[in-house]
Amino acid sequence: MTTGAAPASFVSDAALKRLQKRKAADRRLKYYGLGAIGIALLLLATLVTSLIITGHTAFLQTHVTYPVYLDPAKIDAQDPDKGNYRSIVRDSFAALFPDVTGVREKRALSDILTSAAPYILRDKVVADPELIGETIDFTVPVSDPFDQFMKGNIKRETAEDDRRVTNQEIAWVDRLMADGRLSKPFNTGLLTNADSRFPEMAGLAGAITGSFFALLVCFLISFPTGIAAAVYLEEFAPKNKFTDLIEVNINNLAAVPSVVFGLLGLAVFLGTFGLPRSAPLVGGMTLALMTLPTIIITTRASLKAVPPSIREAALGIGASKHQVMMHHVVPLAMPGILTGTIIGLAQALGETAPLLLIGMNAFITSPPGGILDPSTALPTQIFIWADSPERGFVSRTSAAILVLLGFLIAMNAIAIYLRRKFERRW
């Protein structure tokens, strides 16, 4: 019969076998991919869940509300800044518990209130001196152990010696609760307060402002510099050994560990230039060093992606090189450039090591007023809190991480949105 190669058959055994094998291989590949994605999602979910479990309580804060008589004898109406607020706060609170008489007990009783209560009251009176002489409803956070008790992190069932609140204190809290004096509203202080020694008062305002200023400086430095460098390298630089060297170095720079940039910032910006320590200016400058390579690389990629036909079209009607770039290529590449910049900034936002080195992990109790004021940043604030033993800081650390993640997700979402919105097809 036929001795030459027969035409391939769709139904021969060999063909069917091969088909099956091929299909099995396809399926396997698909499952490997699904498996990998599944593992990645699982890890992510674990991370976020554990953060939420430990952190969610920090988004609420137990407050106590009680009447306070602003005794004119204890406050100087002319200068409300000075006044014995400590005793006002304590005495009014003690008035709720007339049966508590011992000095020791009285002190323990006032420890239910945050230690910052006198300052909160002072600020209130300074803001509105009319209040002097009146009795007001005063709402303050309770101190950390009681906050934790209210949130169930300290259990009633635990032996008295093993928990940070005594039976007596629990009885007081129960009484406050029965009187309806305790509330657990959303913890606005977490976002509006600066750092504090007392967990119930500590917030992220300083860190958020510090991060904002640092990113602003970082953006203002790295964005124009990055674009200019990328445009030069992509469009004007002669192709020679020297520019090759620059290119290799920029790519390497992107891979340098961030701690090295921190050391550089410490040595050059603080050491040589004598810029202030812990300032967002220095933080931003250091972060700009790290963001710059990212921006240069993504900008070059976006410039490359602009089709040459656009350049030719512009050149063909007599546009100069500069006009071709500024009127056509750069605007067309802008969505890509912006995406890269936002991703670079998001990286910078989460960067910790360089900021630690230039001292942005100091304990600072007021938000910075400008780029020269000492300040913390979100990641360094997390670092500081993670280092604090109080129970309240543990949940606040997780909450701060969630806030940071929220910012990161928002920035990346903006980047994706920009990319989608301006995506072009030529």
Add this chain to the structure above:
Amino acid sequence: MKTAQAESQTATNGATMTPVEKASPQAAETHPVKMTARKVNVFYGAKQALFDVDLEIRDNAVTALIGPSGCGKSTFLRCLNRMNDVIDNCRVSGEIRLGDTNIYGAHIDPVLLRARVGMVFQKPNPFPKSIYENIAYGPRIHGMAERRAQMDEIVETSLRKAALWDEVKDRLQEPGTGLSGGQQQRLCIARAIAVNPEVILMDEPCSALDPIATARVEELIDELRENYTIVIVTHSMQQAARVSQRTAFFHLGNLVEEDETDQIFTNPRDKRTQDYITGRFG
């Protein structure tokens, strides 16, 4: 070989006398020379793409450049407005004159030259901007209109000359990239016309178009001939025959022969030309 002789003759006879002119004196009379290429050699790195090309391009005529793929038609065309300057490893020697000026002369600004020698590309490449902006961009960067009304006028006349006005006059603010391929190519022609060039170079302007759009563009080229000098690269013998008055045949980087289009298509002097136009290669 005939052409080789002809070329060496050109070299010895000097700039003004070419064998082509001797062959068809009328053409020389009716169409004065607009651009002249003398001994043009082009190198891409070490590779030579054009060898001693001598060619005259006549005013108010369409010159077609034909030849097999890779023979250097585009390369030659791009020499005429110095678009090769932007290619890194490209080197051009020889002389190309526009009128009396050597465009490769030391004091010549290629940017200005490109305003006088415009270009239309193979693939329609409108800017991703409005139709109006596409046309207005050139005149604006060359400072050709001081007020809005002047610009409007330039836009309208350019679009009219490119036979596109009636189709787009109601949607000038819509993106140029939203037009059909044929309309886009006419938009590109209008854009080239808007800066009022003397010469328009077209590199296979119809290769991305359907026959109807091609016919429109060809018609347009024929009309534009009145006011402009046109050089067109084409792979279509029919197109060359339809739109051009003169045809130059390139082969492997050499200009094999150049003559009136009728002459080339009915009675080519070189064997290679004959083989090419009868479809024996290329």
